[in-house]
Each structure stands twice: as C-alpha cells, then as structure tokens.
Amino acid sequence: MAINWKSYNPGKFYDELISSPGYPRKAARILTKYLSSLSHEELKERKASIEHAIKSMGISFTVYSEAGNIDRQWPFDLIPRIIPEKEWIPTNEGLKQRQRALNCFIHDVYNDGKIFKDKVLPIELIKKSKNYRKECKGMKPVHEVWANICGTDLIRDADGKFYVLEDNLRVPSGVSYMLENRTVTKRVFPELFENYDIQPITDYPSQLFDTLAAISPIPKDYPEVVVLTPGIFNSAYFEHSFLAQQMGCELVQGSDLVVEDDHVFMKTIEGLAPVDVIYRRIDDQFLDPEVFYPDSALGVPGLMRAWLKGNVGLANAPGAGVADDKVIYTFVPKMIKYYLDEDAILPNVPSYLCIDKKQCQHVLKNLDKLVVKPANESGGYGMLIGPQSTKKERDEFARKIKANPREFMAQPLIALSTSPVLGENTIEPRHIDLRPFCLQAGSSYVTPGGLTRVAMVKGSYVVNSSQGGGSKDTWIVRE
Amino acid sequence: MLSSVAERVYWLGRYLERAENSARLLKIYSAMLFDLPRGSKLDWSTLIDISGSHERYKEHHTSYDEKAVVNFLLGDSKNRNSIFECLVLARENARTSREIIPSEIWEQVNALYYTVKESINPRLGRANRYTLLEEIMAKSQRIEGLFVSSMSHNEAYSFIELGRKLERADMTSRLVDVGSINLFPAFAEKTEHQIIEPYENIIWINVLRCLGGFQAYRQQVHNRVSGNLVVRFLLQDEEFPRAIGFCLSDLAQNLGKLPRNEDVKRAVGRVKRITHEVDVESLLEKGLLEFIDELQISIADIHDEISRIWFTPVNIQNAG
Structure with missing residues (x-):
C-alpha cells in the first residue's frame, strides 16, 4: 500500500510537512502528492537504492564503542524536510x-x-x-x-x-552529511528537483x-x-x-x-x-x-x-x-x-541558571519536568531528560548540581517539531532539529538550510548520530 | 605532496595490484592443475609458495587440499596477503586518501571490497569461485582504467604507479620461479623424458596466460613456447606490460616526475642490469633459485629506497 497522509498524525507537535492529518503545508504539497503516487514496491525500491548509494559512496561515521567495526554507514531518511524561503x-x-x-x-x-x-x-x-x-x-x-x-x-x-x-x-x-544527503536525494528523486525551486x-x-x-x-x-x-x-x-x-x-x-x-x-x-x-x-x-x-x-x-x-x-x-x-x-x-545594539532576531530557549540561587531552587524542584545540561559537553552526553528519567537519576543530578552549580543549566522540555520518516510500511512522525553552518571572516555566509537531524527512535528527543540519530535532506524552497 | 599521503597511495597501488595478481594466479592455476597428470610435484602447495606465506599457512594447516589453499588465498583473515585482506587495506588506504583520488575511484574500490566481502565463504564451489575471480579481475581493471583516465597524472599518480609496477615486477619474478624449478626434479625422477615435454610447455603456456601474455609472446617472439624464451621474454621485454623489463622502464619514467629521485633510479638500474646480463640457458639448467633470490632482493631494494627517500619523516627533517 502507498503512503496515506490521512493516517499520518503527529499529534500536538508542530510538523514540518503537514498542518493536520491529510493537509500538507503549501510548500510540501508537491512532495506529499508525489510520495503518495508511489506504490509500496516503488517506495521500497527507492529506499533500497538510497541504501545502495550510501554504501557505494562510502558515507560513513564512526562509533567509538564499536571496536572492530569502526566504520558505520550513515543513517538517512529519504523524505526531505521542507522550509519555505520566507x-x-x-x-x-x-x-x-x-x-x-x-x-x-x-x-x-x-x-x-x-x-x-x-x-x-x-x-x-x-x-x-x-x-x-x-x-x-x-x-x-x-x-x-x-x-x-x-x-x-x-x-x-x-x-x-x-x-x-x-x-x-x-x-x-x-x-559533509548535509552535502551528501543532497547528493543522495538527487540520485534517488531526480523528478522532484524539476518541480521545486530548491536553494x-x-x-x-x-x-x-x-x-x-x-x-x-x-x-x-x-x-x-x-x-x-x-x-x-x-x-x-x-x-x-x-x-x-x-x-x-x-x-x-x-x-x-x-x-x-x-x-x-x-x-x-x-x-x-x-x-x-x-x-x-x-x-x-x-x-x-x-x-x-x-x-x-x-x-x-x-x-x-x-x-x-x-x-x-x-x-x-x-x-x-x-x-x-x-x-x-x-x-x-x-x-x-x-x-x-540590536535586538536578537532568533530567541533562545528559556533557560534556568543553577548559579542563580532562586533559579537553582526552581530547577531542583522541577527536575522531573526539565532538561538539565552540563555546561561543557557536546554530542548529547551527560544530559538529564526529566520527564523520561528515573527517581535514581534525578537524585544523582540533584547531588551533582548542588556540588557544582556553575556546571549546569536547565531548560523546559521543548516539544521538538516532527517530520515524517519512512518506516517498513508506514510513515511516522519523528522529532528533528536543524544545524545550519555559519561562516565568518571578512564577510558572512550561512548554509541555506543545514543538517536536519532525526531521532530515529519513536518518541525520542535525542538526535545525535553518536546516540543513534539519523538525518534528512533539508530544502529551502521558494513557493 | 605530503610524505604520509605518498606512502598511502603507493600502498594503495601495491595492494590493488596484489589482489588482482592473486586472482589471476588462482584462476589460471586451477585450470592448469586439471591438465597435469596425477602425482605431479606441482600441486596446491605451490600456490602458497608463490604467495610467500608458507610459514603462516603451516601455523594453521597441516595439509594442502584445494579448499584449504583456496580459502587461505582468497579470504582468510589470518593471511595478510589474501585477496580479501589486500582489499581491506586497499580500501583503507583509498578511504584515507579520498582528498586526493577522484571519488569514482574510491567508489569502485569500495564496491570491489564489498563484492569480495559478500561472496567469500568456505564452501564456495569451483564454478562460483571462477565467476568471483573473473569479477575481481574485471573490477580491478576498471579501477586501473579509472586511474589512467580520470586522475591527473601528478605526483600522487606517480606514487600509485610506482607501487603497482613494483608489485607487478615482483609477481612476475615469482611466476618465472614457478615455471621452472619446481617441476623439473620431480618429473625427471618419475617419468620418461618425452612425457615431460608436453607438460613443460603446458606450464609455460599457463604462466604466460596467467600474465595475460600468451598472445604477446606469440607475436613478439615468433616461436614455439619454450622455457628459455619465455623466461627471457618475461625478464627483458619492454613492450609487454607484465614483463619485468616493461615495469622497470615504467618505474624509471614515473621516477623522472618526482624530486630527489637519484638513489631510487640507481636501484632500478641495478635490477635492469640483473635481468639483462643473465645467461638464461645455463640458468635453466642449474636452476633459478639463486637468481630469483637475487632478483627479488634487488626489487625489494627499490622499495626500501622509495621508503627511505620519500616516506620517512626523519629523512625529511634533515632535508628541510
């Protein structure tokens, strides 16, 4: 069976491609229509050809813990994410x-x-x-x-x-994954590039x-x-x-x-x-x-x-x-x-600083609702995701925060937006983020779009590749 | 170019050539063994001799049956000269040289690696083995073709070619060895002389076939196949790409494009002298053993000089 957009429901989250079940956003209409026009077999074929392309191009990343098999193929979802240019x-x-x-x-x-x-x-x-x-x-x-x-x-x-x-x-x-994702998408969905004005x-x-x-x-x-x-x-x-x-x-x-x-x-x-x-x-x-x-x-x-x-x-x-x-x-x-002397165009996620006594009290009281992050880790390591944590984990973090408040900050759990991911037989919503790359020396440059990272596990908010995340091609399109 | 990169692509050339040569050898050798009479001294163990990994083989095996030998040469992870292990290393060197080799070459090396990885298994039958070896050879040739036609013929290319031609010269010297010494004593003891003759030719014909040089020999030598002519052809010919003479002049040509090449050129000159000054007739009578040893050591000297001049950081610091 082909993709049925009416059965795709991201619930309370903001979805990148649809506004409500069966109603794609304006910029996504050509894509969603095109995907529904493919039969189950065709979709399977496209998926297999992507896997083949990734393997033959040797797009890989390395996971430290996997001794012996250090070189892993890049997990990629074929449905692009679309952001309108405006x-x-x-x-x-x-x-x-x-x-x-x-x-x-x-x-x-x-x-x-x-x-x-x-x-x-x-x-x-x-x-x-x-x-x-x-x-x-x-x-x-x-x-x-x-x-x-x-x-x-x-x-x-x-x-x-x-x-x-x-x-x-x-x-x-x-x-590099941002660039290779585009190359792979062009190999597999050349038809779409004719109908879209993609930066x-x-x-x-x-x-x-x-x-x-x-x-x-x-x-x-x-x-x-x-x-x-x-x-x-x-x-x-x-x-x-x-x-x-x-x-x-x-x-x-x-x-x-x-x-x-x-x-x-x-x-x-x-x-x-x-x-x-x-x-x-x-x-x-x-x-x-x-x-x-x-x-x-x-x-x-x-x-x-x-x-x-x-x-x-x-x-x-x-x-x-x-x-x-x-x-x-x-x-x-x-x-x-x-x-x-300008106002910030892009807002921060509201944050609580543990060095501030009042804010720290709030954090400690609401550990089950907040995401606690160490000040200097990257790759998603050393975080506490309050709503998904156990009592034992929360107690441990409370101890760590009290011992070293400078090293921690907390944010409410953001309801990360979703985008459809192609599974075995269905499309399902998965949480995503976006990493644009910005260059500055004499002048400035920002990649149109960036790397969309996907938490491939249902309901998960962790998008880092070192933690099992995948990625999507990201299109900035003129409507 | 970086010394470390030069070293990596040099080995890329060597490993790719080694894998192809081994595939070639396995294919022709299997075919030849079916032509020989039972009890011939030439058996599967000779293949282990040619690949120069006897010690290693004996650590893990006691007999030389077809399956064990073929697996050892094709995909054994304990044999670092097995086709698969060569491709693992070639792929690793290609992967870590992606910034300088064209991406389609990397993709083809990667594809060849997967072809072998996914096809080898200890129960591979003769027919499938034949297909696999053919495929390895075809894909190796495609890669070689891509190097020639899609890569700039720059310094990196010269290092790849140095690796390739040196490996090839080495392989040809091993085959000359097989074609001669292993067989004669065994047959002289056991059989009448007139029976040896047809088989002697079969072996030399197969050595030529293994190198893809049967036709070239026929065209250039205009003579029936005989041991001393084949040996001379393989040592000295400068037109046939798998003859040592050709490899040496190709080495000299690529060396000409590289800086500080004097010592390496001298080492190549020594091998050329050895192959040209040899008296093939008397050599075949008393056995090639010593000569082949000398030849292989002098080929190894070229490698040592290349490594000393261009790859070793200490040397470079002195030069800088």
Whole structure:
C-alpha cells in the first residue's frame, strides 16, 4: 500500500510537512502528492537504492564503542524536510547576527573585557569556564574573528517558531552529511528537483575555503590551507577527508606538521613546505603538547607559539569555545544588544541558571519536568531528560548540581517539531532539529538550510548520530 | 605532496595490484592443475609458495587440499596477503586518501571490497569461485582504467604507479620461479623424458596466460613456447606490460616526475642490469633459485629506497 497522509498524525507537535492529518503545508504539497503516487514496491525500491548509494559512496561515521567495526554507514531518511524561503530569510539574518555578536564577545574576553566592566555579564563565569584559555590573552586574530565556523542548533517548538538550542563554536561537524544527503536525494528523486525551486548548497566547500583563505597571516590568492584531523579513528574522519577533498586541500595529521622558528611546515616529498592556515578539527587541549596536554600525540609541538606570533591562521581560534558554554549561552541575547545594539532576531530557549540561587531552587524542584545540561559537553552526553528519567537519576543530578552549580543549566522540555520518516510500511512522525553552518571572516555566509537531524527512535528527543540519530535532506524552497 | 599521503597511495597501488595478481594466479592455476597428470610435484602447495606465506599457512594447516589453499588465498583473515585482506587495506588506504583520488575511484574500490566481502565463504564451489575471480579481475581493471583516465597524472599518480609496477615486477619474478624449478626434479625422477615435454610447455603456456601474455609472446617472439624464451621474454621485454623489463622502464619514467629521485633510479638500474646480463640457458639448467633470490632482493631494494627517500619523516627533517 502507498503512503496515506490521512493516517499520518503527529499529534500536538508542530510538523514540518503537514498542518493536520491529510493537509500538507503549501510548500510540501508537491512532495506529499508525489510520495503518495508511489506504490509500496516503488517506495521500497527507492529506499533500497538510497541504501545502495550510501554504501557505494562510502558515507560513513564512526562509533567509538564499536571496536572492530569502526566504520558505520550513515543513517538517512529519504523524505526531505521542507522550509519555505520566507521563513528562512529572517532565520538566516538571525544566525549571522548571533555569530557576529559571539565573535565580539570572545574578542572582548581575551582583550579588554569591557562587557565585564560594564557588568552585563559576571566575570566569574569566565574564570570558571573550562573552555577559557589563558594562553590566548591579548591575541588579535585576523578580522578579530575567533569562531570562523559555527554550527548553531535550531529547534522548532509547538508554536512553529525557531529557537536557538546551542551554539557550537569549537569543532562543529555534520556539514559533509548535509552535502551528501543532497547528493543522495538527487540520485534517488531526480523528478522532484524539476518541480521545486530548491536553494543549492553545493558551494559550501568553496565558501569555506574563502573563509579560511581570508585568515591567512600573509594575504595571498591561494594560501596553503590544510585540514588537521585526529585521524581515522575520529567519528568525523569521513567529514575531514570529504572537506579536504572538496576544497582541494591537504588533509594532515599532527605528525605531518612541524614548527620551526615559530613557523608551521608540512612534511612533503620535497622537504618542508610552509603552511598558512590550519582548519583544525581537533580540540584545543590536544593542539600543542608544549602548552596543553603534554602527552597529546594528535597535535603539533610549537603550534601555539606560531599562532600567537601571527605566523599561521587557526580556525576556529583556540579559546573560541569559551562562548560555547551552555551557561554563557543564556547571555547571548544580552551580548547582541551590548555589542551590536540590536535586538536578537532568533530567541533562545528559556533557560534556568543553577548559579542563580532562586533559579537553582526552581530547577531542583522541577527536575522531573526539565532538561538539565552540563555546561561543557557536546554530542548529547551527560544530559538529564526529566520527564523520561528515573527517581535514581534525578537524585544523582540533584547531588551533582548542588556540588557544582556553575556546571549546569536547565531548560523546559521543548516539544521538538516532527517530520515524517519512512518506516517498513508506514510513515511516522519523528522529532528533528536543524544545524545550519555559519561562516565568518571578512564577510558572512550561512548554509541555506543545514543538517536536519532525526531521532530515529519513536518518541525520542535525542538526535545525535553518536546516540543513534539519523538525518534528512533539508530544502529551502521558494513557493 | 605530503610524505604520509605518498606512502598511502603507493600502498594503495601495491595492494590493488596484489589482489588482482592473486586472482589471476588462482584462476589460471586451477585450470592448469586439471591438465597435469596425477602425482605431479606441482600441486596446491605451490600456490602458497608463490604467495610467500608458507610459514603462516603451516601455523594453521597441516595439509594442502584445494579448499584449504583456496580459502587461505582468497579470504582468510589470518593471511595478510589474501585477496580479501589486500582489499581491506586497499580500501583503507583509498578511504584515507579520498582528498586526493577522484571519488569514482574510491567508489569502485569500495564496491570491489564489498563484492569480495559478500561472496567469500568456505564452501564456495569451483564454478562460483571462477565467476568471483573473473569479477575481481574485471573490477580491478576498471579501477586501473579509472586511474589512467580520470586522475591527473601528478605526483600522487606517480606514487600509485610506482607501487603497482613494483608489485607487478615482483609477481612476475615469482611466476618465472614457478615455471621452472619446481617441476623439473620431480618429473625427471618419475617419468620418461618425452612425457615431460608436453607438460613443460603446458606450464609455460599457463604462466604466460596467467600474465595475460600468451598472445604477446606469440607475436613478439615468433616461436614455439619454450622455457628459455619465455623466461627471457618475461625478464627483458619492454613492450609487454607484465614483463619485468616493461615495469622497470615504467618505474624509471614515473621516477623522472618526482624530486630527489637519484638513489631510487640507481636501484632500478641495478635490477635492469640483473635481468639483462643473465645467461638464461645455463640458468635453466642449474636452476633459478639463486637468481630469483637475487632478483627479488634487488626489487625489494627499490622499495626500501622509495621508503627511505620519500616516506620517512626523519629523512625529511634533515632535508628541510
């Protein structure tokens, strides 16, 4: 049997494709009609051909715990998510605004500290931040931009409005899957691309290259840009090599680089060759064993010296993570006002800070209703989802929060929007989020759409690929 | 280009070539064994000899029956030279070199890996085995073709070709070895001389077939198949792509495109001298053992020089 949209019911959640059972949203009409026109066999065939495409293109990610079988195929759902262009335009502006303000903030943290002097944000928060790097004090990166590449997680609540859930300013990943999802969809549903006006995303790698080239310490048309990866055991290795390939850059590991006289070189078959810009995909702490973890074999001894002297560009700059803390997050709307004198276009999800006594009381009293997040974890690790938790888990979190209030914040459980996912015989609603990728150096760029991540388990809110999430192609369409 | 990348694509070339050669060898060898009389000294164990993994084999097996040998060479994870293990490594090297090799090559290497992974099983019958080997060969050739026609002939390409041609020269030297020494003593003891003759030819014909060089030999040598002519053809010919002579001039050509190549060129020159100065007739009489040893060591020297000059970071730091 083919898809019957009348039997698809997302309930109280905002659904991306339909407004109520049997009634697709305007932008989704061609898609829903097309999908219903396919027979069960045809759908099965398309699904099989997607699996084949993903396998033959070798789109994979790595899961740490699965020893022996480290390379897993990327879980992908074939029904695209559609966002009308008119909803996207303000979102796009909001994302650029947010990244600009965050970069002003990071620069301020490591230089004048005006925002603290003006008492907009308490300096104690920074002093206790795990991602504050004292080594970066006084540094002025090119364009005064620290987070050149930013992955901002957006969600839609039941009211259909976009909210910012978190800012990823360290080494955000997922953009390669966004690009590959589009490639796969084009292979499998070429018919749809004739009838829709979909914003292309294919120029991301060249936008990324231009952004990286723009932070070269010596301005050149084609500076030597390299992608620094921790290696094939990293979960995002596929992405590192994909981006290097798409940008036409060398993919290097720490052992390929060497610092001499505070300049960075790579080891080539002709000897040492100078490097201008490093797109690093390893965490701060592993970058340079002379400064950070002394036994890190992933980094390059002397790299920080070279960067601080302005001899090499590093993206994102070390220390940029200071603004990617979930407690700092709650102050972003204030930063936008303070640095840009503008009102935030994109709202935050309402949040409670455990460092504030009153708010902390509220959190502790309502643990069964709230989502508690550690300030500095990513990938969905170390969270408490109150409504789905046990008493034992809640007691444990209460203890942790009391012991270390700076490390936690809480948010109400947002009724994440849903989008249909194709199962064995049916379509079913699954919760999703959206991670657009934002670039800033001299100018700004935001991917039209981004990576839509899907919680593949029914009712689940956890969309991270490391926790069994999947993804969808995301279309920004002109109606 | 990065030293580490050069090393990876060099091994990519070697492993792909090794997998294809092994498939070729298994296919032709199976066919040839059915032509030989029972009691021939040439049996399944010879295949293990050629692949150079006797020690490994003896650790896990006591007899040399067809099934055990074929499985060992085709898909055994304990044999790092098995076709499947070569493809695992080739795929890994391709996967980690995706930023420099065209994506359709990666897709084809990946597809070849899955073809073998999904077809090998210990109960694979002769007919299916034949089909699988044919498929491995065809897909390997497609990949080689893609390298030639879709990849820029840049430094990375030269390293892939170095790996490929070195592996090929090595394989051909092993086959020359098989074609000669293993057989003669066994037959001399057991059978009349006139019976040896037809079989002697069968073996050399099959060695040529294994290398896809039977026709080329016929066209270039214009003579009936005989041991010394085949050996000379395989060692010295510069037109047939699987002859050592051809591989050496191809190596020299690719070396010419790489920096700091003097020492490696010299190593290639030494192999060329060995293959050209040899007196094939007297060699066949006293046995090839020593000569093949010398040849293989000198081929291995080329690898050592390549590795020393371009892959070893210490060397590079000195140079910088």
